Amino acid sequence: MMRRPLPWSSAAYWVLASHMVLGLFAFPHFAAASAGTGALYVAIGLILFGAIVLYSVLGLLGRFPGQTVVEIQRHVLTKPLTAIIHVLCAFLLTGVLAASHALFADLMATVVLQRTPKIVIALAAGLMALYGAWHGPHSLTRTLQILMPVSAALLIGAFVAALFNARWLQLIPHWTGAELIGRGIWKESYTMLALYQLLIVFGWLDVRRARPWAWGGYAVNSLVLFLCLAASIGALGVPLTAQSTWPGALAIRVVSAPGFLVERFGYMIILLWPIAHVLFQATLLLACAVGTVQSLGLPHRYLRPLMITAMTLSLILSSLFHNSAQAFAILQRYGLPLIWALILGVTWLTWALAAARKMEGPPLETWRAPQGWPEWAPPMGVPPGTTATGRQIEGESRRQPPLG
Amino acid sequence: MKKAARWFFLLVLLFPLTGCWDSIEPKSRAFVLAVGLDAAPAGKLRLTISVPTSSGMGSQPGSTGPSAQSYTLTAEGRTFVEATQNVQQLLERSIYYGEVQAIVFGADLAKRGLQDLTAELMRYPLLDPLIYAVISEGPAGDLIGQVTPGGRSVPRAIFSIYSTPASQAGVPQTRLWQVARAFLNPGEDAIMAALMKGPEGTVPTIGSAVFHAGKLVGLLSGDDNLGLSFLRGIADQATLTVPFAGKEVQILQASSRSRIQFLGVSAEGLPLFRAQIQVEGQVGSDPPGGAPWTPQELNQLERSLAEKVKVLAEESWSLLQERKSDVLLLGFRVHQLDPLLWSRLSWSETFPKVTLDIQVKATISRIGNRP
Numbered sequence: 085m086m087r088r089p090l091p092w093s094s095a096a097y098w099v100l101a102s103h104m105v106l107g108l109f110a111f112p113h114f115a116a117a118s119a120g121t122g123a124l125y126v127a128i129g130l131i132l133f134g135a136i137v138l139y140s141v142l143g144l145l146g147r148f149p150g151q152t153v154v155e156i157q158r159h160v161l162t163k164p165l166t167a168i169i170h171v172l173c174a175f176l177l178t179g180v181l182a183a184s185h186a187l188f189a190d191l192m193a194t195v196v197l198q199r200t201p202k203i204v205i206a207l208a209a210g211l212m213a214l215y216g217a218w219h220g221p222h223s224l225t226r227t228l229q230i231l232m233p234v235s236a237a238l239l240i241g242a243f244v245a246a247l248f249n250a251r252w253l254q255l256i257p258h259w260t261g262a263e264l265i266g267r268g269i270w271k272e273s274y275t276m277l278a279l280y281q282l283l284i285v286f287g288w289l290d291v292r293r294a295r296p297w298a299w300g301g302y303a304v305n306s307l308v309l310f311l312c313l314a315a316s317i318g319a320l321g322v323p324l325t326a327q328s329t330w331p332g333a334l335a336i337r338v339v340s341a342p343g344f345l346v347e348r349f350g351y352m353i354i355l356l357w358p359i360a361h362v363l364f365q366a367t368l369l370l371a372c373a374v375g376t377v378q379s380l381g382l383p384h385r386y387l388r389p390l391m392i393t394a395m396t397l398s399l400i401l402s403s404l405f406h407n408s409a410q411a412f413a414i415l416q417r418y419g420l421p422l423i424w425a426l427i428l429g430v431t432w433l434t435w436a437l438a439a440a441r442k443m444e445g446p447p448l449e450t451w452r453a454p455q456g457w458p459e460w461a462p463p464m465g466v467p468p469g470t471t472a473t474g475r476q477i478e479g480e481s482r483r484q485p486p487l488g
Numbered sequence: 489m490k491k492a493a494r495w496f497f498l499l500v501l502l503f504p505l506t507g508c509w510d511s512i513e514p515k516s517r518a519f520v521l522a523v524g525l526d527a528a529p530a531g532k533l534r535l536t537i538s539v540p541t542s543s544g545m546g547s548q549p550g551s552t553g554p555s556a557q558s559y560t561l562t563a564e565g566r567t568f569v570e571a572t573q574n575v576q577q578l579l580e581r582s583i584y585y586g587e588v589q590a591i592v593f594g595a596d597l598a599k600r601g602l603q604d605l606t607a608e609l610m611r612y613p614l615l616d617p618l619i620y621a622v623i624s625e626g627p628a629g630d631l632i633g634q635v636t637p638g639g640r641s642v643p644r645a646i647f648s649i650y651s652t653p654a655s656q657a658g659v660p661q662t663r664l665w666q667v668a669r670a671f672l673n674p675g676e677d678a679i680m681a682a683l684m685k686g687p688e689g690t691v692p693t694i695g696s697a698v699f700h701a702g703k704l705v706g707l708l709s710g711d712d713n714l715g716l717s718f719l720r721g722i723a724d725q726a727t728l729t730v731p732f733a734g735k736e737v738q739i740l741q742a743s744s745r746s747r748i749q750f751l752g753v754s755a756e757g758l759p760l761f762r763a764q765i766q767v768e769g770q771v772g773s774d775p776p777g778g779a780p781w782t783p784q785e786l787n788q789l790e791r792s793l794a795e796k797v798k799v800l801a802e803e804s805w806s807l808l809q810e811r812k813s814d815v816l817l818l819g820f821r822v823h824q825l826d827p828l829l830w831s832r833l834s835w836s837e838t839f840p841k842v843t844l845d846i847q848v849k850a851t852i853s854r855i856g857n858r859p
Binding site: 194211215253254256258320321322323324327328334337338 | 497500607610613617618663665668669672673674817820821824825827
């Protein structure tokens with residue numbers, strides 16, 4: 085199998101993208117509602133938890149250089165088990181996609197397009213996401229390269245401005261007890277796992293030499309997350325933050341800086357959200373298709389039909405939800421435990437098993453370059469011993485690199 | 489073929505993204521500029537909305553007759569939502585709250601309590617949490633319907649008052665979200681701008697409405713309001729007269745900054761606070777002995793100004809303690825800085841006994857306006 089690994093810096097953008105979904109602006113609401121004045125401790129706990137997730141994904145990728153998590157799992161957990169897990173994963177991610185359709189359509193219908201049928205909003209965003217996923221992770225990375233640093237810089241600027249506008253007294257955190265804060269961290273880590281989804285699914289792709297760049301992206305992400313919470317609590321206070329649905333957005337809007345960019349930041353959020361949402365959906369689609377194809381050992385020409393199927397199924401599913409509250413409840417009750425078990429749990433299990441059995445992948449230097457490649461070419465082949473070694477897949481060429 | 493499919497795909501995308509086919513034409517919408525809420529019998533509230541006429545929307549203030557500007561509609565309901573539905577029945581056009589500039593609560597309704605209503609308004613779609621929230625001493629509905637001289641509607645008048653720096657001498661500029669925050673925060677009481685009753689046909693004067701436990705407990709105007717604004721450090725371009733050598737000297741453009749500190753606990757177990765107020769102003773009269781002002785005279789004037797501001801601030805502070813209204817956030821300071829002490833106190837009972845040491849430092853920055 086010939087494939088082109090993602091550029092080394094892309095890891096940072098993929099990790100950075102993991103917070104640029106709707107969850108960021110709702111996060112202070114959950115933190116304040118669960119831990120009250122100890123919400124800032126919850127943010128620290130959440131950031132540490134995210135660091136563990138990233139550390140485990142990078143630890144696993146580091147053991148098997150140049151391979152994706154799915155390929156590693158085929159090696160460590162056996163092929164049939166990996167296939168079962170990733171087919172189930174594909175259904176799960178389709179469900180998550182459906183819930184995200186419902187939540188996004190509901191938000192847009194409430195805020196901007198009051199009389200547009202929700203299915204039309206979901207369909208428009210879904211088609212855009214499909215368009216992005218269709219062109220593969222390289223095209224998506226190029227979008228992320230532009231969007232994510234700009235979004236992160238704007239968000240940091242806006243939250244810092246909101247902090248200057250804040251009441252500093254409100255920022256003093258109170259230790260509301262280990263139990264309450266611990267429960268808050270657990271609840272947050274559980275509820276907001278969607279924030280980490282991209283941290284995990286970026287292991288589905290071939291990201292080599294990702295380590296320092298992924299941590300860089302994560303550091304920026306953590307800063308954004310922390311500033312979002314601090315700005316919300318500093319501006320609105322804990323009780324109002326706990327009552328608002330999107331406190332992060334309100335905290336930015338209350339900044340009084342006439343003529344300054346931030347003054348109109350509320351509108352920029354409306355622009356940023358659909359873009360971030362579409363990218364999030366494209367990533368899920370990609371993970372869904374790549375996971376299935378790689379775990380079943382199918383040729384890459386199945387990727388696009390799988391994406392279309394997943395998108396169609398998710399749109400049908402989303403139209404069955406009565407409202408966004410029901411979608412969120414189902415996601416909370418069934419989706420999140422399954423994500424924990426199937427995505428995070430299995431990744432950790434694979435990592436633990438590989439470490440216990442001292443399993444490691446061959447170094448990149450030993451990879452066999454595809455036939456006809458010059459000797460000086462970078463190691464872009466496949467590791468010896470994998471099923472697809474040297475096999476020329478239909479529809480793939482050097483000029484048009486395959487997906488995944 | 490591929491290229492054609494790509495173009496077709498892009499075309500398909502365009503259709504759902506147009507965003508216009510489902511829109512409501514402006515002429516079919518009733519753009520509400522101001523909302524008035526008053527108390528009605530049986531625990532209900534009375535909603536009055538001010539809707540500009542299509543000719544009024546485009547006209548300049550004063551360019552047309554008052555009647556051309558806007559009209560008002562009133563209905564009652566148990567909640568804001570129900571009252572809105574009842575008003576909607578009187579209108580062919582659909583009510584649109586996206587352009588509301590100010591929300592005026594009648595004092596009678598505010599005395600009943602605004603906590604639940606504010607929470608409902610914060611949740612109401614399209615009603616921006618950043619709109620101005622003010623209290624009207626008289627019925628809010630009457631005020632909303634009033635047209636001020638010069639053809640300005642009340643929302644416009646409110647806006648012009650707010651946006652003119654000269655009138656900001658002690659006006660708390662509160663927005664809906666700030667009121668909601670004050671109602672929810674422990675140890676904080678809300679304060680809002682109050683439109684006091686004025687002679688008919690004039691722009692209402694501005695004061696402060698202070699709350700306790702979500703209910704209106706006092707309307708402060710004149711010197712009480714000025715003293716409060718010095719305490720809160722928001723006085724800007726205020727004018728006051730100071731006794732000096734047996735004469736009254738005018739201080740112009742007075743502004744203040746204040747810093748309130750939580751000092752700890754007294755022997756009786758009560759929290760102690762200190763308010764440091766810094767006042768700066770210009771002197772607008774000649775000295776009694778004739779111009780020019782000498783440095784000694786100016787020092788003496790500064791002391792007189794400090795004394796005057798201290799008296800005003802102390803009177804306002806007594807008033808706040810009497811009404812149990814903690815708009816200075818003293819309780820909030822205790823809550824944040826000493827949570828253990830806060831948990832032992834019943835703030836509503838403690839607040840009237842709290843000691844606030846007010847210290848004032850005055851500076852005459854320039855001797856102004858003498859040709």
